[in-house]
Amino acid sequence: MTLKLADPVVVPGGADARCDDVSRAGIGSGITIENVTKRYGAFVAADRICLDIQPGEFVTLLGPSGSGKTTLLNLLAGFQRVDGGEIRVDGKPIQNVPVHKRGFGMVFQSYALFPNMTVAQNVSFPMRMAGISRADSDRRVAETLEMMQLSDSAAKMPSEMSGGQQQRVAIARSIVMRPKVVLMDEPLSALDRRLRESIQMEIRDLHRTIGSTFLFVTHDQSEALTMSDRIAVMDAGRIIQVDRPETIYRQPCNRFVAGFVGESNLIDAEIVRREGAALVLRTKTGHTFRSPAPEEVSGRNVTVLVRPERLILSDMPGQESIPARVKSALFLGEILRIEVTLDSGETLLVRCSDSAGQTLPAPGSMVHVSWGMSDGWVLA
Known part of the structure; x- marks a missing residue:
């Protein structure tokens, strides 16, 4: 009896392939996070975090509950105020820019769809708020629904759709304005395994297509390894290691990363x-x-x-x-x-x-x- 090696972890397409695709499509913004700190009383949720994200890159914040990954995402989105340090998008500080003026797409874990609106109305909502004409809005909504394989569901209400379909609607709404930055906060955690794996591939392909900068938060290592150009592993409010998925997996910097990732x-x-x-x-x-x-x-x-x-x-x-x-x-x-x-x-x-x-x-x-x-x- 000799038992053969299991297949090694493979990052589909390879990080280089994804980066090449993005650089050709790229409308994304560069993001610089420099010594960013966030405190809640004596508790330090983000401890002098530094991270540079290239335009059009797909970066995942990976870590256990309480590691600071959602806090960092909320600081970038503007839902919370930075206590120290600076966040720059395309070289410009954004700490004092209101949430609605940052122009980011945002996908939440809870979908946050309007139950009294159809799929098309949900997706067109950001464009209506921006004062975009009905004709331009209808055209862009149709393009986005087709991209997310939702064209046949435009007239449906959210309650008539499965969880996976509702998540596609939430993603469609976040990208309809073709934002330079898309933020995703554990958007797949409520889905079953097979559906989650399917939508992982769709999000990765979507990133290649639109070329926006994606910042994705998850505690699921397989999501991070499958989807990312780079992974930032977090613990106790700090980034422990930032690197390509295969490097994080094969050459972790310490015992924590080795034990948490795989x-x-x-x-x-x-x-x-x-x-x-x-x-x-x-x-x-x-x-x-x-x-x-x-x-x-x-x-x-x-x-x-x-x-x-x-x-x-x-x-x-x-x-x-x-x-x-x-x-x-x-x-x-x-x-x-x-x-x-x-x-x-x-x-x-x-x-x-x-x-x-x-x-x-x-x-x-x-x-x-x-x-x-x-x-x-x-x-x-």
Whole structure:
């Protein structure tokens, strides 16, 4: 029995492909957030946050509840006042600009549709408030409804539509004015998994089409990895790491990011020596293995991240393999989820792709676990 690697995380289209599309379409604004602070009494909700967002970029604020991501979005939208620092859009400070004059599109978690208006009336509402002529408004509404696959629902009331359709209406309303910036606050959290994944693709394609700058808030790591050009991981009112999705996943800057973004195996080890671009490491049980050496590493003890899909299980021992006992084994459709326990008491999680004729190892059975040198990442 040798269990194959699960498919690695793939960012559809690649961040470079998305950025290239946006730069060609680009009507989006550049956003600079510099040392922005927000306090509620003694509680600091945003702690000197700095972030530069390029015109037409799709950036996701990702973090647990209370990390400050919605606070930062509200400060940018103008729903809350900045206590310190500065926010600039296309180089101009906006702290004193009223919400309705910032010209941002906004999509809320609750949809916030007018129940007494049809779909077309809901979508046209921002244009009526802006005093745009009926003819121009009707044309733009028709274009936007077609873009969101809602043309056949123009005369429906929100109560006659599913949750996914209502969310499409809310998105259509936010983009009908072709804003330079679109802000989205956990807009998909109320939808079921299949519908959520479908609308993720629609939002990503919409971003490519209109070229606005998107700032998206979520606590769902899969949303962030799937949709973003860059992800800003937040915790306790601060941005911990900002980078491309694949870098955030494969090369997190610390234990928090490694544990929050994706499932992770964090292995405590001691540095034995450096061999060129690699570190020779030793686990608590005396097992030695190699990992790429980071540019900077301090101290003798480190933590090594190995993602579950990078582990290989086998019946037979191999070079640099570690003996382990199967704790649990679950069949999850296309994925097998297996937990094994090392002699040290540490538990490792293995995720492998299902294949024809493959059987799950029995709990209590002995196996051997290994990974390649490039599959480990030493956390700074």
